[in-house]
Amino acid sequence: MVKKPYIKKISEVAGFTVWLVNGYFIRRKIEKDFTNYAQHYQFKFIPKDEFWIDVESTKRKETEYYIQSMLLMNKLIKEGIPRKKAARIACEIEEAEREKSKRIKKIEKEKKDEQKILKKIHKKLIKRVSGGKYKVWIVKGELVRALFYTDFTQGGHEFVYDFVPKGEVWIDDDLYKKEIPFVLIHELHERRLMSQNMSYEKAHAKANILEYSCRNKPEKTQEVLKKEIKINEKI
Secondary structure, eight states, rough: OOOOEEEEEEEETTTTEEEOHHHHHHHHTTOTTSSSSSEEEOOOOOOTTTEEGGGGGGGTOHHHHHHHHHHHHHHHHHTTTHHHHHHHHHEEEEHHHTSSHHHHHHHHHHTTHHHHHHHEEEEEEEGGGGGGTTEEEOOOHHHHHHHHTTTSEEETTTOOOSOOOOTEEETTTTTTGGGGGHHHHHHHHHHHHHHHHHHHHHHHHHHHHHHHHHOGGGGHHHHHHHHHHHHHHOO
16 A cells, blocks of 8 residues: 655635645656646545645745635535536635735736746746757746646746747746656647647557656656757747
């Protein structure tokens, strides 16, 4: 039996225990699709009376949004609403709550000025993995979730998100540093497949397989990453 990756209990809310967990451990040993937070309705290995939040995500002070979203999704499902619809509604409500922030309201007014918004979102250019026609940026994930897409996690590129400029790959600043190479491999592989007109679903599935393979055999990560960088330089 796999040891459960608890780090710290942070609260009790409406009958649920909220835990900070080691997301890196979960993605490596249990479920690669676990992102910032989740509950039993999303992953059966999470106990029914627990909410799990990746400890790395708390750096962006988004914990309350995550808890309220999980509470609402749980309530809707218990009322008989299908899981996917409940998740969508919870996501919409979370988005509305994020937009109430004074800081976000102020930034929203600048949204038409793409360069000004990008300057706020871009955090750090990763030069060693950028090249040719594309750049890899560490971005402020909290701002991306508030301004564009609530479910933005780990990373993305222009073929998946229309708010990502052409020739850019974004990496969420919530990520553990040691996970960045794996997520970058995923995004670059997915990007090149989608540039060849492969559907997102197929490209994502293939990128997942490659990412998972590298997570299990980290010694081949650099070789795979160099290959993906070289191919992406031509896109």
